[in-house]
Amino acid sequence: MRSTLRRISLAVAAATAVFTAALPGTATAQDGQGQQGRTYHVATWGADHDSGSSRHPFRTIGRCTEQVGPGDTCLIHRGNYRERVAPPSGRADAPVTLAAYGDGAVTIDGTRAVTGWQDAGGGLVAADVDLPLDRSENALFLDGERAMEGRWPNSGSDPLNPSWAVAERSSTDQHIDDPDLPDGDFTGATVHLWAGSNPWSQQTGTVTATSDGALDFKGGNYRCTPLCMGDQNYRNYYLVGAKATLDQPGEWYYDKDAGRLYLVPPKGGIAGHTVTAKHESWGVDLSHSSHVTVRGLELWGTSLRTGADSTGVLVEGVRARYISEFSTLPMPRDDELAIPPGEGHIVASRVLNSGVQILGRGNTLRDSDIGYSAGTGVLLRGSGNTVTGNYIHDVGWMGSYTPGIEVNGGGQTVTHNTIRRTGRASIDTAWQLNGVPFHDNRIAYNDLSEAMRTSRDGSPFYVCCNLDAKGTSVDHNTVHDADGQVGYYIDNSSGNFLLHHNVAYNTGTRGTFFNGHSSVSLGNRDHNSSYGTGISTAAVRLSGATDATGTYVSNDVALTPMEISGPGDPAPVVRNNLLPPADPRYTDARNGELWPRADSPAIDAGEQVDGVTGEVRGDGPDQGAYEYGEPIWSSGCRLAGCETRVRNDGWKATASGGADASAAVDGVQTTQWKGDAPQAAGQSLTVDLGTAKTFGRLAIDAGLDATGHPSGFTVSVSRDGEHWGTPVARVSGRSFTQDAVFGQRTARYLRIELTRPGENPWAVNEIRLYADGPDAAAALQAERAEVVRGVERGEAATSVLGTGDAIGFRGVRFGAGADTLTVRLASGGCGDCALRLRLDSPEGPVAATLPVRGTGGTDEWRERSVRLPRTVTGSHDVYLVATGGHRVAAVDWLTLR
Structure with a gap:
């Protein structure tokens, strides 16, 4: 039996945090005073001829960086700083630190009036x-x-x-x-x-x-x-x-x-x-710096970079906006390419000169919010660097191969990132630019969605081409709601990729594709992955390979068949997969909850795979990405914005004239509703959400359809389906996936009405809704809690909470209301133990008390529910606080419905 607590003990210390109203990574004055070396202060009301003390701060960050040496700190007070910051190097045991003081936003502004x-x-x-x-x-x-x-x-x-x-x-x-x-x-x-x-x-x-x-x-x-x-x-x-x-x-x-x-x-x-x-491309320029910590700063209209020789740089708690801008896609320079130049290398345009750039070795970017780039979100290049816990979004709109994260080099770690709304891939490897072999990389626990906004032939996770991924693991990632053709795409003869415990749904024609492209596809493996709805042709496909030696696919669960072809010595191994017509009995495929129910045939039906399945619960490994009876692992970051999708509880859609349009809201991106006549102003779709939901963005996805998207529409909302008022959004233009953004509304009904004619019928594959903060009806995963007190979190649950320990989620949306709390927990039991649901603060009003009865031990998981005395509506910060003993319960997830 696998020990949950043993897994939790492996969690990094950085995953434990004390309750604080400050942003992640924000420094306080006390933090600075505790640093080795001297502490200087910077404030917009200071003067560079002053001493840099807390009472007589410097005016500019540049003046501070002129003074610091190894072990010294610049504490920067709130304000806007229009300067280029280039600190000197520290030492491994005494870094130079640039940190926000904690009294408000500190913005490095790359613009000028x-x-x-x-x-x-x-x-x-x-x-x-x-x-x-x-x-x-x-x-x-x-x-x-x-x-x-x-x-x-x-x-x-x-x-x-x-x-x-x-x-x-x-x-x-x-x-x-x-x-x-x-x-x-x-x-x-x-x-x-x-x-x-x-x-x-x-x-x-x-x-x-x-x-x-x-x-x-x-x-x-x-x-x-x-x-x-x-x-x-x-x-x-x-x-x-x-x-x-x-x-x-x-x-x-x-x-x-x-x-x-x-x-x-x-x-x-x-x-x-x-x-x-x-005016300034690199507001924080660490290209000649090592052993520097940058904490809690904001970037506006500029970016941050380390250099090819940088090492020991830590960037955390940064918020960056409009980091890169360009309007042309030139061919990369010959000296930027690792192979002979060719016309096709236009795809790599701007990869190396855009985005936040973590170059060198042994550097870290974590817990940062990076958004709005014409090109790359984060460029990771060199060796032994780490990008973890970040929210990366709205990047790559110029449509070359600039992704959310570009992974070059070896020994890189890319984990627990949420990457959303990208022009092409969420995570990409540019084969033309690899100077260091692509070996020994770990890409895990990332949530990748809304990719491929300006392309169709690609995927959220994309590899090209001819890469040897020896020692690389791609595991525990989730890809979904993307507009390309594949979820995980190992393209054009790349080999030795180990994929396991991944999840894919709403990714187009395939879940995973190993493309030999008239050459080899060697040593690629896919184990214990789960494939859901919105994959129309094959869960896993290998084709076009002249030699597929080493191919091994097992323990996968899917709703569509597999297509594996190609010679090999040994021949490709495909076995122990749960495929149609078998029903895997997923918990909720519509919402991507692909873990097995108690009656799933996937339980104990897998085979042992060295380095993949490890210790198991029951008589054997389960098939699929989740082990029944274990905590449910999750992917993505813990920052605000990392959870935004509104749960689809069985929405219904009706076209103007009364025709059923359920294919537009069935949660399956590969089904399509299509009008029966060319587009005309006044045609509409009305969606009934079943109960009032809170949302602020609507996405209309036409899948691979190149003709059926509207040229203009309005969005209106209603609580009763009769009174609509003025539209909350008007959208014009002709793009393939279209968004309407508006202030958050709470409503049960919404109507999309065309405002312009078109020569083709209207086509909609899927309508999705988004809002600020998580949906209370969705599973709030304990390991993704934004605030934690007195407890550790692992990859799938917390350790055991004792009296006063708590986890919290900010900005949870209740819509029309919730009256039942359900918690998946494990407990050895104690007399008066309970978990209290508190609103708005850890000491806020008690919305429910859940008595904790023993489940058989802290490794035995059960769902426990309690009715709320009063229905909770609106949006609230939510805290689960333990009381009654030193070892109350470990928590996997909670829902409020």
């Missing part, structure tokens, strides 16, 4: 300014929000919801025909292409001539026909970077030669508005 605006005619204003970055890397912010560079067709503020023009089929590889192209001179503009028969990467070119309804361009189209404009399935493009595109408030254009910035001002004029422009 733009002033001196004058009327420029034609509804524009202009300012003379020297922007120091490359012309394609400029960014502008209007009143603290990213402003859109002038483009056609117009698009909304979300770069992952782009509006595309569609070229005529008469277009060719360097020419576009489009009768909707407006009048104007677009010469010199960038044309951004998502085109081809199966476009797995986007490209850019430069417009060389324009005429009525047509333009010529140079560049792009490196591989025809897969990535080529012309008579293709995909003929999408937009124009950016021309003065002629300026036609809506907030759009801008920079004339680099003249040093002049043009802007369409807000309605009412530019007076009273603030405009800033990006």
Whole structure:
């Protein structure tokens, strides 16, 4: 019998935290005073000629970094610091520390104010300014929000919801025909292409001539026909970077030669508005630093990097926004490539010069919130580095192979990250750029979703190409709700990948794909994985391999068959898998809860696999990713934002006219509802959530459909299905997965209504809802609690809570209300033991008391429930507090329904 407590004891010390209102990683004055060496203070009200004491702080961080040496600390008080921070190195036993003091946000701001605006005619204003970055890397912010560079067709503020023009089929590889192209001179503009028969990467070119309804361009189209404009399935493009595109408030254009910035001002004029422009690519530059700790800082319009020789750098509790911006996709330089240059390497454009960059060896990025990058979220390159516990989102919108996390090198650790809303992959390896062999990496306990927003041929976890992953383990990850074709994609002859205890659902045609691509696929393995709904063709596929020696697939559970082919010596081994027509009896496949019920045929039906199954409970290993009777492991981070999806409790959808549209809300991304006539304004879908839910974002996913997405729609909400009021969101544009974002609402019904006509019928594969904070009706996993007091957490549960010990979840959404608390726990029992549910603080009002009866020991797990005296509604911080003994119970998860 596996010992849960023994597993928990292996949890890292950093996983234990004391209750605090401060952000993760934020320093306090007491923290700083406890550091070895001297402590200096920095504050916006200070002066650089002062001493740097708490009463006489420095004005700039740069002045502080001039003073510090090994063991010294810069404590930085709240405020905005427009400077480039480049501290010296510390020592392994005495790092240099830059930390937020804890009295408010400390922002390293990479932008500078733009002033001196004058009327420029034609509804524009202009300012003379020297922007120091490359012309394609400029960014502008209007009143603290990213402003859109002038483009056609117009698009909304979300770069992952782009509006595309569609070229005529008469277009060719360097020419576009489009009768909707407006009048104007677009010469010199960038044309951004998502085109081809199966476009797995986007490209850019430069417009060389324009005429009525047509333009010529140079560049792009490196591989025809897969990535080529012309008579293709995909003929999408937009124009950016021309003065002629300026036609809506907030759009801008920079004339680099003249040093002049043009802007369409807000309605009412530019007076009273603030405009800033990006000036600094690397606000925190550690490229020549080692043994430095950066804690609790915020980055705005800039990024952070370590260097190829950096070691011992710790970055924690950082919040970064708009870290990288660019509008072109140039070919990587020859010296950046590890193999001979070739046209196909356009896919690796911007991988090495975007994102937060953890280079070198032995460096760590943890517990940080990193969002909004045209390119990579985090670049991990070198050896022995760690990226763990981070929330990475809204990145890679330019559509090359820049992912949430780019993993290069060997001995890297990538664990417990939540990666959401990426242009292409969530986690990727760029084979062209590997300088260090891809060996001995650990990629585990990551939650990857809403990937492939601007591509179709790819996956949330993507490997390419010809990589030898000797010693690498990809395990305990969850991939779901992505718009590509595969969940885990080991592409183009890569080998020796060990995949095990992974989960995939709503990933397209396949769960895992080993693609030999007319060459070898050697030593790839997949064990104890669980595949759910939304996988239409094969749970696991191996094809195209001239040699598949070492292939081994066992102990998997799936709702679709497997397709394994290819010669080998020994031949591929495929056995002990639970496949159709058998019913695995998942707990709740609609919501991705793929752990087995008590009557599942997967229990004790697996085989022993060295290094994978280990000790087991019962007569043998279970098939699938979860061992029945053990705590349910979870993936992803613990920061705010890491849990946002609204639980689908059996929603119903009806099309205008009364037709059933249940395929749009059945939780299965590979089923599709499609209208019976071309799109017309007024067509609608009405969704009944069954009970009132709280949500603030709606996603409409058309899967691989290239024609059925609407060009415009509104979203309205209702509590009773009769009174709707004004729409809460209006969306325009023509993107493949479309989001409507609005202030959080609590409602039972929502209606999506088209506002524009279209030549094709409306198609919806899945409607999903999201909100700030976890859904109370979902399983709140104890190991993902945002706050912990007096107890350790492992990969799947806590250790035993005693009196006063607690776990807490912030911003839990109850919607219409919950009246039952259920806790999965393990306990040896004690007289008056109980778990108390408290709201809003660990000492807040008691919403329920759950008496704890023994389950047979602290390794025997049972669900216990209690009715709440009063229904809880709205949103609350939720705390589970132990009382009545030194060893009350270990906790796996709780629900409030």
